[in-house]
Amino acid sequence: MKYIATIGLETHVQLKTRTKMFCSCLLRTGDEPNTNVCPVCMGYPGALPVMNRQAVKFTVMAGMALGCDIPRRSAFDRKNYFYPDMAKDYQISQNGAPLCIGGGVEIALPDGSPKFVRINHIHLEEDAAKINHYARHSGIDFNRGGTPLMEIVGEPDLSSADETIAYLEALKELLVYVGVSDCNLEEGNMRSDVNISVRPEGQSALGTKVEIKNMNTFKGIHAAIEYEVARQIDLLNHGGAVVQETRRWDGELGETQSMRGKENAHDYRYFPEPDLVPVELDEETIAEWRAEVPELPRARRARMMSEYGLPEYDAGVIAADKACADFFEKAARAAAPVPGKTVSNWFMTEVLRLVGEGGGDISSCALAPEALAELLRLLDAGTINGPTAKELLPELFEKGGMPKAIVDARGLGQVSDASALQSLVDAAVAANPKSVADFKAGKKAAAGFFVGQVMKASKGKADPKLVGRLVAETLSKL
Amino acid sequence: MEFKDWTVASAAEAMRKGEISSVELVRALVAEKNARDGDIQAYLTFDEDGAIAAASEADSRRAAGDTSPLLGIPVAVKDLINVRGQPCTCASKILEGYVSPYDATVIARLKAAGAVCAGRVNMDEFAMGSSTENSAFKTTRNPHDLSRVPGGSSGGSAAAVAGGEAVCALGTDTGGSIRQPASFCGIVGFKPTYGRVSRYGVTAFASSLDQVGPMTKTVEDSALLAQALFGADPHDGTTALNPVPDFASALRGASLKGLRIGLPREYFVPGTAPEVTEIVKAAIGKCADAGAEIVDVSLPHTEYAMAVYYIVAPAEASANLARFDGVRYGHRSAKSDDVMSLYCRSRAEGFGQEVKRRIILGTYVLSSGYYDAYYGRAQRVRTLIRRDFDSAFGKVDFLLTPVAPTPAFKVGELQDPLSMYLNDLFTIPASLAGLPAISVPAGATAAGLPVGVQFIAPSFADAPLLACARAFEDTLA
Numbered sequence: 019m020k021y022i023a024t025i026g027l028e029t030h031v032q033l034k035t036r037t038k039m040f041c042s043c044l045l046r047t048g049d050e051p052n053t054n055v056c057p058v059c060m061g062y063p064g065a066l067p068v069m070n071r072q073a074v075k076f077t078v079m080a081g082m083a084l085g086c087d088i089p090r091r092s093a094f095d096r097k098n099y100f101y102p103d104m105a106k107d108y109q110i111s112q113n114g115a116p117l118c119i120g121g122g123v124e125i126a127l128p129d130g131s132p133k134f135v136r137i138n139h140i141h142l143e144e145d146a147a148k149i150n151h152y153a154r155h156s157g158i159d160f161n162r163g164g165t166p167l168m169e170i171v172g173e174p175d176l177s178s179a180d181e182t183i184a185y186l187e188a189l190k191e192l193l194v195y196v197g198v199s200d201c202n203l204e205e206g207n208m209r210s211d212v213n214i215s216v217r218p219e220g221q222s223a224l225g226t227k228v229e230i231k232n233m234n235t236f237k238g239i240h241a242a243i244e245y246e247v248a249r250q251i252d253l254l255n256h257g258g259a260v261v262q263e264t265r266r267w268d269g270e271l272g273e274t275q276s277m278r279g280k281e282n283a284h285d286y287r288y289f290p291e292p293d294l295v296p297v298e299l300d301e302e303t304i305a306e307w308r309a310e311v312p313e314l315p316r317a318r319r320a321r322m323m324s325e326y327g328l329p330e331y332d333a334g335v336i337a338a339d340k341a342c343a344d345f346f347e348k349a350a351r352a353a354a355p356v357p358g359k360t361v362s363n364w365f366m367t368e369v370l371r372l373v374g375e376g377g378g379d380i381s382s383c384a385l386a387p388e389a390l391a392e393l394l395r396l397l398d399a400g401t402i403n404g405p406t407a408k409e410l411l412p413e414l415f416e417k418g419g420m421p422k423a424i425v426d427a428r429g430l431g432q433v434s435d436a437s438a439l440q441s442l443v444d445a446a447v448a449a450n451p452k453s454v455a456d457f458k459a460g461k462k463a464a465a466g467f468f469v470g471q472v473m474k475a476s477k478g479k480a481d482p483k484l485v486g487r488l489v490a491e492t493l494s495k496l
Numbered sequence: 497m498e499f500k501d502w503t504v505a506s507a508a509e510a511m512r513k514g515e516i517s518s519v520e521l522v523r524a525l526v527a528e529k530n531a532r533d534g535d536i537q538a539y540l541t542f543d544e545d546g547a548i549a550a551a552s553e554a555d556s557r558r559a560a561g562d563t564s565p566l567l568g569i570p571v572a573v574k575d576l577i578n579v580r581g582q583p584c585t586c587a588s589k590i591l592e593g594y595v596s597p598y599d600a601t602v603i604a605r606l607k608a609a610g611a612v613c614a615g616r617v618n619m620d621e622f623a624m625g626s627s628t629e630n631s632a633f634k635t636t637r638n639p640h641d642l643s644r645v646p647g648g649s650s651g652g653s654a655a656a657v658a659g660g661e662a663v664c665a666l667g668t669d670t671g672g673s674i675r676q677p678a679s680f681c682g683i684v685g686f687k688p689t690y691g692r693v694s695r696y697g698v699t700a701f702a703s704s705l706d707q708v709g710p711m712t713k714t715v716e717d718s719a720l721l722a723q724a725l726f727g728a729d730p731h732d733g734t735t736a737l738n739p740v741p742d743f744a745s746a747l748r749g750a751s752l753k754g755l756r757i758g759l760p761r762e763y764f765v766p767g768t769a770p771e772v773t774e775i776v777k778a779a780i781g782k783c784a785d786a787g788a789e790i791v792d793v794s795l796p797h798t799e800y801a802m803a804v805y806y807i808v809a810p811a812e813a814s815a816n817l818a819r820f821d822g823v824r825y826g827h828r829s830a831k832s833d834d835v836m837s838l839y840c841r842s843r844a845e846g847f848g849q850e851v852k853r854r855i856i857l858g859t860y861v862l863s864s865g866y867y868d869a870y871y872g873r874a875q876r877v878r879t880l881i882r883r884d885f886d887s888a889f890g891k892v893d894f895l896l897t898p899v900a901p902t903p904a905f906k907v908g909e910l911q912d913p914l915s916m917y918l919n920d921l922f923t924i925p926a927s928l929a930g931l932p933a934i935s936v937p938a939g940a941t942a943a944g945l946p947v948g949v950q951f952i953a954p955s956f957a958d959a960p961l962l963a964c965a966r967a968f969e970d971t972l973a
Contacts, residue, residue, distance in 0.1 A: 061819040061824065062578075062597065062824075063819070063820075064576075064577070064697040064698050064699045065697070066732050096815050098815055102821075102835060105824065107821055158823070285863055285864045287814075287815075287859065287862035289871055292702075
C-alpha cells in the first residue's frame with residue numbers, strides 16, 4: 019500500500035535582542051556559566067518579569083515578513099511544568115492571544131512548482147536554561163535561561179523530509195533577512211519539534227501523530243523524518259498501530275526513540291500571567307515597525323532584475339543575502355552609468371571571491387560599496403584598465419580607501435596616448451626580429467607576444483585594446 | 497516618652513528637634529523588643545548591627561540638613577519582603593537559611609528615605625492564613641491578650657506595632673492580611689489600590705491580589721509611609737503610572753462633613769459577633785454625627801467573593817510557589833536520589849499543611865478539563881464583583897463595613913480551614929476588585945479586644961480614603 023506522510027513543525031527561534039526576555043541580563047554566548055543572571059532569570063522569591071519591547075517588536079516584524087495578521091492586543095500566559103532548566107518551574111509563554119496569527123511561506127517543490135506552507139501562529143516566550151550532563155552529575159547554566167524565544171507554529175502542510183527542509187530554509191532565510199535572529203543552528207538558535215503521521219493514500223483522516231522533540235540541524239531533521247516515516251509505514255504494513263507519543267532523535271544510532279506516551283503528557287495548566295499586562299499595539303507602532311521590515315528576498319530579486327537589468331541567476335545569488343544585496347545596490351547606484359550587469363560581474367566573481375577567501379562576511383570587509391562603484395567608473399571611462407582594476411581591488415578590500423585617490427597618487431592611470439604607445443610598439447618590434455620573422459612566416463599568435471611586451475614596458479598601464487590595434491597595424495606594414 | 501508611644505510622626509518630629517537620635521530610637525526599640533518579644537513573639541530576626549549602622553547614617557544625614565520624614569525611623573518588615581543580606585523565610589521551612597541577594601523596591605524606597613529596615617516579623621507561611629498560626633517558626637500572640645492570635649497573615653507586623661516593639665511595619669494584603677490583623681490588634685492597616693505599590697521583591701502569594709501596605713498606630717503614619725512606598729516601578733509592569741498623590745495636603749483639614757458613606761447591606765448579616773456589630777454601628781453613628789451622609793447600598797455578588805478568592809488565589813499560588821523546588825536555593829531534601837524525588841521530598845518537607853492545601857487546590861482548579869468550570873468562571877465573577885463596586889461608587893464616596901466577623905480569637909480555636917477562611921469574608925471583595933481599603937480602630941469589646949472598621953474607596957482614591965479615615969479617627973478622640 020502507498021502511504022502519504024503529513025508533517026507539521028513547531029520551530030523555536032532565539033531572537034537576537036541585546037538583553038533577556040524579562041530582565042536586563044545580557045545575552046552572550048561563551049561566558050562563564052551563571053554569570054549573566056539575576057533574581058528574575060534565576061526565579062528568586064519576589065522577582066518579577068518586565069517585558070522586553072525589542073523582543074515583541076522582532077516577533078511582530080517576523081510575523082509581518084511571514085504575512086501574519088498582527089492583533090492589536092496580545093497576552094502572556096504561564097505554562098506550568100517542573101524541570102530544573104526552568105527557574106520558576108513555569109514558563110512565561112502565550113497560549114490564548116499570540117502576537118501573530120496566520121501567514122505562511124512559499125517553498126519550491128523538487129519539480130520547481132511553488133507550494134505555500136501555512137503558519138498557524140507565532141508566539142513569544144522565554145527559553146529554558148541549558149543543562150550540561152557530566153559523568154557523575156549535571157549542571158545548569160542559566161545564562162541562556164530567559165532568552166527571547168519565538169515559536170513559529172506551522173500547519174501540517176508538509177509531506178516529505180525534503181519539503182520540511184525547504185520550509186526551514188525559507189524560514190531561516192527570511193528571519194535572518196529581517197534581522198531578528200542569526201538562526202545559527204549549531205548554537206541552537208533554531209530548534210524544531212516535528213509532528214509526523216502517515217495515512218494510506220486515499221484516506222482523508224490523518225493518522226496518529228508522533229512528535230519528535232527539539233532538533234537543531236537540518237541534516238538531523240531530514241534523517242529523523244525519513245526514519246520516522248519509514249518506521250510508521252513499516253508498523254502499519256505489519257498490522258501494527260502507531261502510538262501517539264513523544265520521541266527523540268538519536269543521531270548516532272540514526273533512530274527515533276520513545277520518550278513518553280500520551281498518558282504521561284504534561285498538563286501545562288495554562289493561565290493568564292498576572293505579572294504582565296497585555297501587550298497593546300497601536301496603529302502608529304504597527305506602521306512604524308512595518309516600515310522597518312526590509313524588502314524580502316523574493317520581491318527584491320524581481321526588482322533587482324528590472325532595476326539593474328540583472329539576469330535571474332545573478333539577482334538570485336545577490337538577493338539571498340541581505341548584506342550582499344544591500345552592498346550591491348549601493349554600489350550599483352553609485353556606479354551609474356556603469357551597467358548593473360558589470361557591477362554584478364565584478365561583485366560576484368571578484369568581491370565574493372575575496373569574501374570567501376577572507377572567511378568573513380561582506381559587512382565586515384573594508385571595501386566600501388562606493389569604492390567599488392568608483393573603481394568600475396574609472397574602468398568604464400578608460401582611466402584605468404582591467405588588470406589595474408583587478409590589482410587594486412584586493413587592496414581596497416583589505417585596507418579600504420577610494421580608488422581614484424590611489425590611482426592619482428601612484429600614477430596608475432591608463433596610457434591611451436597613441437603616439438607614446440606607438441614608440442613602445444616600434445621599440446618592441448625592433449628588439450625582437452625573431453618574432454617578426456615568425457609573424458611573417460604566418461604565426462599570427464606572435465602578435466600577442468608584442469602586445470605583452472608593450473604592456474610590460476608600460477608597467478601594465480597601457481590601454482590593451484589600443485596596443486592590440488597599434489601592434490596589428492605596425493606588423494601589417496612590415 | 498516611652499518607646500511604645502512613639503509614632504512615625506512624633507518620632508520624626510522629636511528627631512528633627514534633636515530630642516532623640518535615630519540611634520537612641522533604635523536602641524530603645526531593641527530594649528523594648530528584648531523585654532516584650534518573649535511574650536509576643538512577633539520578631540523572627542533582628543539585625544542589630546545593621547540597624548545601628550543605618551540609624552547612625554540617618555543621624556549623619558539629618559546633621560547634614562536632610563529632612564526626609566522617614567529619616568531614621570525603624571520599620572518592621574514582614575518576612576516575605578526581600579532585604580539584601582537578610583533572611584527572607586516567608587515563615588516557611590523551605591526558605592530556612594536563605595539570604596536575600598536583593599532589595600525589594602519598597603525596601604529600596606524606604607532605605608532611600610532613610611528608614612531603618614532591620615527587623616523581620618512573623619507571618620502565616622507564605623501569607624496563607626488569618627492568625628499567624630501557620631508560621632513554621634513561632635506563634636505570635638495578640639498583645640492585648642496573649643492567649644489570642646494577632647490575626648494574619650501580617651500578624652507579626654500588627655503585634656509588633658500594637659505591642660510597642662515597633663514604631664510601624666510593612667504588611668502585605670492579599671485577601672485581608674493587613675486589615676484583619678490591624679483590626680485584631682487595634683492599629684491602622686492600609687491596603688492601597690492594586691498597582692500603587694511595587695510588588696518587586698515581595699515574595700508572591702497571589703500576584704493579581706498581593707499589595708504591600710503600612711501598618712501603623714495612626715492614619716497619619718500610614719500616609720507618611722504611603723508617600724514613600726507609592727509610585728510606578730520599572731521592575732513591576734503592573735504598577736500604575738498615575739501621579740502619586742500628596743498625602744500630607746490630602747490629610748490637612750480632613751473632615752467627614754458632606755461625605756456620602758455607603759453601607760453595603762451584604763456586609764451586615766447574621767454571623768457577625770454582636771459586639772463587633774455594635775462597635776461598627778457606633779462608628780456609623782459617629783460618622784453621621786460628624787456630618788457624613790449614610791447611604792444604604794448593595795453589592796449583590798458579595799456572596800460569591802469567598803469562592804472566587806479561593807479559586808484565584810490558590811491557582812496563582814500554585815504557580816508562584818513552584819519555584820521552591822530545592823534546585824537553586826532554599827531547603828533541599830537530603831533524601832532525594834533523582835530529580836523527581838528532589839522536588840517531591842524537598843517540597844513535602846519544606847511546606848506546611850495550609851500551603852500544601854492551597855497548592856493542591858490551585859493545581860486542581862487549573863487542571864485540564866476543570867479550568868473553565870473553576871478558574872475561567874471565577875475570573876468572570878470577579879469582573880461582576882468589580883462592577884458591583886463601580887456602581888456603588890456612583891452613589892457614595894466610601895463604603896464602611898466591619899473588617900472581620902469577630903474580634904481576635906484564641907490560639908488554636910479555629911481548627912477547621914473553612915472557619916478560618918471566613919475571617920476574610922469582609923476584606924476579600926475589595927482585594928478582588930483591587931480597591932484601596934483601610935482598617936481603623938473603632939473601639940474594643942468588654943473584654944478589651946480591639947475592633948476596627950473598614951473603609952473602602954474607589955480605585956486610586958487612596959489619598960481621599962486616608963483623609964476619610966483620619967477624620968474618622970478624630971471622632972474617637
